[in-house]
Amino acid sequence: MTITVFDAARFLDTFAAGIVLVGILIAGTRSIGRAIWLVAAQAILLAAAVAVVGLATGSPHLVLGALLTFASRGIAVPLALGLILRRSPVRQERNPYLGPRVSLIVAIAIVFVSTMVVDSSTLSGSLGASISAPRALPASMAEVLTGLLIVMTRRKGLSIVVGLLVFENGLALTAFSFTYGMPFVVELGATFDLLMVVVVVGVYARRMLTVFGSLSTDQLRNLRG
């Protein structure tokens, strides 16, 4: 069976909706373990979307990029975070700045606002024709913002890193919706950087556990002025 470009566009809509839905679920969960596997699922959806379009348009570099996303964000990074979580005594996000229910509602609001803004803005008007996958654009914007929401409102180090990953997934989807991704060498470098970030996060998570006894960022408020 061959996939036509038209099919690919329909698939892409479905995948974008799935990515947004998973983002909302991440914002609404209290369990850090669940957040980690949800963000893995989100990355795998992203990889699948890229792969489908790559197969449809016959671009091997997209398929390669999809494999890269799948292996790094879908498998390696969540596994590493899971290992860190197993050492941590606390596996729930306790009293975040914004509770899971409120976060869930805000995340849904973000999706609505992103869709409205992108629909009404000049972006889809004057640029619509030149954007590769305009319908994925509101979803990518929503994911960037949802990621920021999680980074800003959570207290546990690992939850913040999950927010960072949602943010990165949003960026990757933006890249994809604008130009079907960046040049492959840039994607390779960016993935390498992301893996290094996670390694360094792991190093500091270990140090935080030794020095503070937890991964809570509540202890991180000595530096002022």
Add this chain to the structure above:
Amino acid sequence: MNELIIVILLAAPLIGGLIAWPLRGRAAEGVSVVAFCVTAAAGLGLATAVPGSSRITAFGGVVSIDSLGAYVLTLTIIVAALALWASPKYIRYELAAGELQPHDEGRYYALLLWFVATLIAVPLVDNLGLLWVAIEATTVVSALLVGINRSPEAIEAAWKYLILGTVGIGFALLATLLAYASSVQVLGESSDALNWTRLIAIAPQLNPGLLRLSFVFALAGYGTKVGLVPFHTWLPDAHSQAPSPVSALLSGVSITAALYALIRFHLVTVAGIGPAFSSHLLIFFGLLSMAVALPFMIRQEDVKRLLAYSSIEHMGLLVVGIGFGGPIALLGVALHIGLHALTKATLFLSAGALVQKYGSRRLSAIRGTLKAEPIAGGALGGGILILGGLPPSGIFVTEFAIIVGGVTRGYGPAAALAAILLALCFVAMAVHGSRTVWGHSGPVAAVRSFDLSLALRLAIPLLTVTLLGLWTPGPLTTALESIRAILGATGA
């Protein structure tokens, strides 16, 4: 030939770091010195080979170095040399004091070399995407250095640096992406569609909406790494908690490298849609940075945080100067980048020596340094005066040029505000400085021995900065002229 030099330039610190990682003591120091000397020779050779009005390109357009890149490369090597020179004494002291574990020594040198390698990569690459990769890599490596001594404060600083740096740099990726989207419309998916050399050439055809959006995200993203307000909150923590030689690199060249990236985006934007849009944003955020840094400098308790806020002030001034444009201000900017890097690195090194001597970072504890630690104390006091722009410091000339340049370009009120903020920041620094230099030193024992190595590495950069206020040698003048031409090449 050039390609071989570039490979050596980047491979020497990477391999040297791998070798140094498991070593301790003199072995680790020796390996890093050898590796660095190879890099320095390659880098300085490459930088001096860059022709004044043209570029060195290599690896099929992946690498492109013009005078501005050569300048940033040279500064990186000079400041890295100072940091490496200061490291053995600093690290041995921390090991003896139990602040570092014995196995940290090799890791420190390895990470320092890798940090230098990532910094060196920044001015070499032509592709804006790879530029982003290089800058993100500087964050990742230096975050490990910031928290190397595992104190609660250092872990906090490193964590904030890592998270805020990664989010901030995420916006820079978005900026890169938008630039790519705009150029793909013109060039198609060619491999050089993200090269700034190509982008500047085709800038007038690029979509103005995308260019504007791209610059805004670049300002937020690279502005975070530069330390522009309101994205600066990580900077005083990271720059003050890092080991002092690393602080020198962070405040001397790491923020300069990020400024370099921001300048490339600015130049593409100016070439595409004219100078007004990005220049006005730069002037606004530059002045805001200076204004916000001032109160934190006045009320500062911590000597290294004082220096970090001063970096925010000076980056603000540079960004304002770039926004002003015009031949006078841009010449000031070109020289100021280098003078700030040298002076700030020296100040962090002398502050580091004082912090170890007094066992405290608190300005109220570090008193009477001229008696207790005359070399480092004198360098801190003198360095503050030089950094503040007291004539005949070269910084007086550059700050004067930026202000006058602003006035001649019709930015009178902004230039006046910048001048007032500069003066107030200078007073704040000078008051803190004079208290530490004189004041009553209390029970701290005075140093009797004369540390020639410390005296040399603090005096040489400070004397250089002072001399450059009186006289600039011919080759430097030529280099600065071509940098100015690059900064203002597109009608800015």
